[in-house]
Amino acid sequence: MVLPNNHMSSQENIAGDLTARDGANGQHPSTSGFPIERVRQDFPILARQVHGKPLVYLDSGASSQKPEAVLAAMDHYYRTHNANVHRGVYAISEEATAALEKARVKVARFINARQSKQVIFTRNTSESINLVAYSWGGANIKPGDLIITTEMEHHSNLVPWQLLAERSGARLEFVPVSDDGELRLDIYTELLQQQPKLVAMTHMSNVLGTINPVKALIAQAHAAGALVLIDGAQSVPHMPVDVQDLDADFYCFSAHKMLGPTGIGALYGKKALLEAMPPFMGGGDMIRTVTLRKSTWNDLPWKFEAGTPAIAEAIGFGAAVDYLSALGMQAIHQHEQEIVTYAMEQLQRVPELKIYGPAAAKRGGVISFTLGDIHPHDLASILDQEAGVAIRAGHHCAQPLMERYDIPATARASFYIYTTRVDIDILVQGLLKAQQIFHF
Numbered sequence: 001m002v003l004p005n006n007h008m009s010s011q012e013n014i015a016g017d018l019t020a021r022d023g024a025n026g027q028h029p030s031t032s033g034f035p036i037e038r039v040r041q042d043f044p045i046l047a048r049q050v051h052g053k054p055l056v057y058l059d060s061g062a063s064s065q066k067p068e069a070v071l072a073a074m075d076h077y078y079r080t081h082n083a084n085v086h087r088g089v090y091a092i093s094e095e096a097t098a099a100l101e102k103a104r105v106k107v108a109r110f111i112n113a114r115q116s117k118q119v120i121f122t123r124n125t126s127e128s129i130n131l132v133a134y135s136w137g138g139a140n141i142k143p144g145d146l147i148i149t150t151e152m153e154h155h156s157n158l159v160p161w162q163l164l165a166e167r168s169g170a171r172l173e174f175v176p177v178s179d180d181g182e183l184r185l186d187i188y189t190e191l192l193q194q195q196p197k198l199v200a201m202t203h204m205s206n207v208l209g210t211i212n213p214v215k216a217l218i219a220q221a222h223a224a225g226a227l228v229l230i231d232g233a234q235s236v237p238h239m240p241v242d243v244q245d246l247d248a249d250f251y252c253f254s255a256h257k258m259l260g261p262t263g264i265g266a267l268y269g270k271k272a273l274l275e276a277m278p279p280f281m282g283g284g285d286m287i288r289t290v291t292l293r294k295s296t297w298n299d300l301p302w303k304f305e306a307g308t309p310a311i312a313e314a315i316g317f318g319a320a321v322d323y324l325s326a327l328g329m330q331a332i333h334q335h336e337q338e339i340v341t342y343a344m345e346q347l348q349r350v351p352e353l354k355i356y357g358p359a360a361a362k363r364g365g366v367i368s369f370t371l372g373d374i375h376p377h378d379l380a381s382i383l384d385q386e387a388g389v390a391i392r393a394g395h396h397c398a399q400p401l402m403e404r405y406d407i408p409a410t411a412r413a414s415f416y417i418y419t420t421r422v423d424i425d426i427l428v429q430g431l432l433k434a435q436q437i438f439h440f
């Protein structure tokens with residue numbers, strides 16, 4: 001990308017304008033009572049600068065930032081309890097095991113799983129989905145069986161089903177997306193008449209922000225005799241999720257999108273399903289007995305957790321869940337709804353900006369957009385270099401959705417508990433400036 005000479009003004013100027021408008025002396029005004037200033041102070045990275053400007057982090061849909069409490073919990077584990085789990089009979093190994101299993105209980109409570117053994121620790125959402133595709137799919141999907149997924153899926157909830165279909169001879173069908181970024185529920189209803197074995201769909205689109213009415217869709221699938229896997233990578237971090245109330249058969253999510261570390265995620269499953277499923281990977285910890293020719297399997301959840309688990313990461317995951325619970329998931333959702341509503345209003349001020357997806361009331365804190373003929377990658381680079389704003393650009397691991405809207409890529413701003421209206425204002429100013437840079 002080549003930048004023309006008339007650079008945008010510094011972010012100090014932009015922030016100065018905004019400060020004047022908000023009358024907040026550089027403070028980040030809260031959305032209806034949400035303790036935004038306190039929250040922001042918990043995230044050390046938000047104090048840093050990039051390219052000489054304060055970081056404005058608008059890429060939480062890709063990965064969230066981490067609060068002090070999560071960093072401290074992992075640090076404390078390594079400093080005081082570090083040992084392998086489930087094997088040692090000495091004090092620190094027992095402490096490490098207890099901390100790992102306590103984290104599982106916290107994660108299970110967070111999604112209201114009936115029992116903590118229904119929560120399998122995986123590496124991330126992708127691995128959780130692959131686990132189900134290999135283990136449950138391998139045992140249950142036969143040639144000609146139908147799996148329904150949707151046009152708005154992340155590749156993580158598409159490719160594993162393509163692989164399963166290739167291995168098993170199953171068929172795949174897709175619920176299309178409307179121009180407004182919502183699932184075509186009329187076609188979903190029609191597809192269910194073909195008696196699918198499985199429906200795999202996202203709770204919230206990482207591109208359009210659309211929150212799908214999964215409770216009703218699960219009930220419909222069950223009535224048609226199908227099981228349902230929900231990709232909760234974008235929902236669990238941002239809204240209350242109750243897997244029992246939803247009646248999901250499988251529910252998948254990643255810690256790194258919800259204040260926790262990378263390298264750990266979760267698969268929730270109904271107990272009877274998990275118990276009937278064969279192991280996904282073989283190795284230490286997942287066995288009960290091993291002879292040279294045959295092995296038997298450990299109980300849930302360890303049957304699916306071969307090898308040394310991500311112990312510090314699980315503990316960090318538990319700390320993340322504690323942090324979110326203390327704030328309250330309903331309050332977090334409300335805060336993000338207010339931010340996304342404000343952002344959609346403010347983005348109207350940018351000529352030629354096109355937003356994809358539904359109205360603010362039907363979406364979470366994600367906005368994908370294009371700006372005239374400026375390539376989203378160029379837009380993201382300008383925002384980074386000139387305004388310290390981190391947004392994502394590309395196909396967002398949703399190439400079929402890009403094809404649906406006949407675009408190669410979008411820019412995407414995504415929000416979280418630490419996002420403020422000032423962040424949105426800086427984004428808008430940056431976009432207006434980018435337009436100047438490209439068109440004059």
Ligand SMILES: Cc1ncc(COP(=O)(O)O)c(C=O)c1O
Pocket residue numbers: 061062124125126127154156157202204205206231233234254265
């Ligand atoms: C909707 C959705 N599903 C799945 C994933 C994959 O998550 P992970 O990379 O943590 O496996 C993502 C990540 O962006 C996502 O947004």
